[in-house]
Amino acid sequence: MTATNLLENWASVRHFHPIDDKPHDPYKWAMAIDLDACTGCNACAVACYAENNLPVVGREKFLHGQSMHWMRIERYWEEDGREFPDQGFQFLPMMCQQCEAAPCETVCPVGATNHTQDGLNSQIYNRCIGSRYCSANCPFKVRYFNWYDYPTTENVWPAEMNRQLNPDVTVRGKGVMEKCTFCVQRLRAAEVTAKGEGRIVREGEVQTACQQACPASAISFGNLVDPESRVHKQWLTQQVDLDKDKQDKDQKEGGSDLRGYRILEELRPYPSVMYLERVRESAV
Amino acid sequence: MYRFLRLPILLVGLFMAVSCYAVNDSQPTLTTEDDLGPQVAQPIEFPHYRHAGNRNTVDPTNSDPTKGGMEINCQYCHTYARRSLTAGIPPLQKCIGCHQNIPSVRDKPRIVELFKYWDAKKAVPWKKVHDLPDFVRFTHERHIKRFIEQQGRPVQEVCGYCHGQVKEMVTARRQKPITMGWCVSCHMKEHVVAAKADIPEGGTPIGKQAYWYTFQKPAETKNAAGELTAKGPNDCWLCHK
Structure with a gap:
């Protein structure tokens, strides 16, 4: 990216969500999470730790807010007047939303996080200098910073245990930012196989670790532009449009019965993750 | 006031303006002598030129008549290249599979050494020559598919884009820089x-x-x-x- 290129195309730099001359073709990876099916069991978070070489930081650092869970289960208490053991709550698995106009991308001073053509928000560890600006600008707070050198000084994976590390994912050192990648190592492996056979990745050929581990099949993941994919059908059924900051269905009088929504849509980051949840009386 | 700063500011501004345009046209430098990797000492001095080099009858420029190559396809030994990320080193069985049927070279020191490993039932501890950093995912498969299988270019030419003239080497040595800028210089073509x-x-x-x-x-x-x-x-x- 040169300065001339940047100046000529300044308007396009800010918004990289698809418009006519920049369609997502042939891939746009997206997710749909059914919160009515989610039981908050944390299997997705555990699977993510195993797949992506995440360090377990321990109680003390966790209380300092330095945990590295790319996938976390947020818990929301229901204000229904009941006391703790009877009080209801809801779960929400929160991970990087892979925004189309990601706030983190525009502020990185070194261009370590940028958008890929298949709609992912990439994070290049060896380019990152650890300014933590992206984390400050992320409305979902899903970026995690390596405050310590977990593999060496913290000795998170002592001898023998380091053999559980996934060789397809970098083991991050001190001072870099990291976040959910939509298991990009699996996507790339599937894309290479598919391209060698002259086709695109089929529905069901690639799964993220969290999706694979979910016992309730609450998470579906796939290619949003593939009309055969489950994610495409879900987004279509729920009338959630990737390019809109206000969905048409919500503009109708009386609202909509459909369950699909995206978190902080009105901030216009155009997230790639749709959540499905029935609005309950107790939560209103 | 600050008149003395005018010229430096002008020069800096000019330099930046020119470099903005220059960046568009510049190509990363080509391979130089400095890009030669270190000579990695291998447990057995494996003669690539003898296995993969040109045959004498075909290649009259080869001066030594006894030292012609066998023109073995790179992928015969580095067989994982076409189906995985890594090209791989063949197991010892593959060496022995051929060499137990070649009695004429059986008493050569390198082959004697090879059979020592075979008899001891130990793998040859080959050293890595082209070692990429851990944060890089390079796939051999995609490059082989693109250039050899889909476009039918000669195998040794395609492997040589990154590995240099291995068929003329004894033990392999890194000939190209294998840096990001060098990779990109080809991807931008x-x-x-x-x-x-x-x-x-x-x-x-x-x-x-x-x-x-x-x-x-x-x-x-x-x-x-x-x-x-x-x-x-x-x-x-x-x-x-």
Whole structure:
């Protein structure tokens, strides 16, 4: 990216969500999470730790807010007047939303996080200098910073245990930012196989670790532009449009019965993750 | 006031303006002598030129008549290249599989050494010559598919793009820099897309899977011969992991 290129195309730099001359073709990876099916069991978070070489930081650092869970289960208490053991709550698995106009991308001073053509928000560890600006600008707070050198000084994976590390994912050192990648190592492996056979990745050929581990099949993941994919059908059924900051269905009088929504849509980051949840009386 | 600053500011401004344009045109430097990797000492001095080198009858420039090569396909031994990320080192069985049927060289010191490992039932501890950093994902498979299987270019030529003239070496030595800038210098070139004639839909499909170096979708490009060309991927997350 040169300065001339940047100046000529300044308007396009800010918004990289698809418009006519920049369609997502042939891939746009997206997710749909059914919160009515989610039981908050944390299997997705555990699977993510195993797949992506995440360090377990321990109680003390966790209380300092330095945990590295790319996938976390947020818990929301229901204000229904009941006391703790009877009080209801809801779960929400929160991970990087892979925004189309990601706030983190525009502020990185070194261009370590940028958008890929298949709609992912990439994070290049060896380019990152650890300014933590992206984390400050992320409305979902899903970026995690390596405050310590977990593999060496913290000795998170002592001898023998380091053999559980996934060789397809970098083991991050001190001072870099990291976040959910939509298991990009699996996507790339599937894309290479598919391209060698002259086709695109089929529905069901690639799964993220969290999706694979979910016992309730609450998470579906796939290619949003593939009309055969489950994610495409879900987004279509729920009338959630990737390019809109206000969905048409919500503009109708009386609202909509459909369950699909995206978190902080009105901030216009155009997230790639749709959540499905029935609005309950107790939560209103 | 500060009049003495005018010229330096002007010069700096000029330099920056010029470099903005220069960046567009510049190409990374080509391979130089300095890019030679270290000579890695291997447990057995494996003669690549003898296995993969040109045969004497075909290649009269080879001065020593007894030292012609066997022109063995690189992928015969480095068999994982076409189906995985790594090219791989063959197991000892593969060496022995041929060499137990070649009695004429059986008493040569290197072969004697080879059979020592075989008799001791130990793998040969070959050293790695082309070692990429851990944050890089390079796939041999994709490059082999693109250039050898879809375009039918000669195997040794394609492997040589990155590995140099291994067929003239004894033990392999890194000849190219294998740095990011060097990788990108090739990815930014316009490569012919068309496949070999007998593959109906080979080659890298442009349009549907074109790689964009600007913010706009690129128009189809053609070279002087009128063939469709395309650049290689430039997405950070294709090579970095």
